[in-house]
Amino acid sequence: MGLLDLLPVVGAAAQKLIDLIPDPGARAKAAEEYQRTLLGIAAKAESEQREINKAEAQSASLFVAGWRPAIGWVCACALGFQYLLRPLFAWAGGVWWPQLPPLPGLDSNLWELMFGMLGLGSLRSFEKTKGVAK
Incomplete structure (x- = not known):
């Protein structure tokens, strides 16, 4: 179970916390920051998977590549x-x-x-x- 599997649970909790912010401007800024953080996590996970795929493809072993x-x-x-x-x-x-x-x-x-x-x-x-x- 990876970090991305927990995103729906964390996302629901984060959205509830963001909804508790009384100032609409601060709420929008917090929501934007949360979305930016999520995109960063997803991009990092995709980049890491891409590196794993490259290493697997270069392997001489038939069971890996x-x-x-x-x-x-x-x-x-x-x-x-x-x-x-x-x-x-x-x-x-x-x-x-x-x-x-x-x-x-x-x-x-x-x-x-x-x-x-x-x-x-x-x-x-x-x-x-x-x-x-x-």
Whole structure:
């Protein structure tokens, strides 16, 4: 459990404390400072994770640097099974073995996994529209 996991709890408590400030100007300033602090914490965590990712990618060990490609290949194989092999097996089973029970299907979480791995989520698009992405 990391620090970022505690942010919802800390955020609710901090918001209640900020709401107790009677002066509207001071309340707005405190809220702005709180938001700035949160953004700093998130940016630091992202920067640290980026450094970890760089170190993992440069490793010669397959167990360190190979886990992301392995997940990618598993996702690609699962998508190939779901949308290529499974329909072909269902067709062949219906033609030659009508008593064969249907093959189990995979759910739509494959698409979410693939979009996340390929960076096709809305966050990347948002970064590009704001001119932050390189």
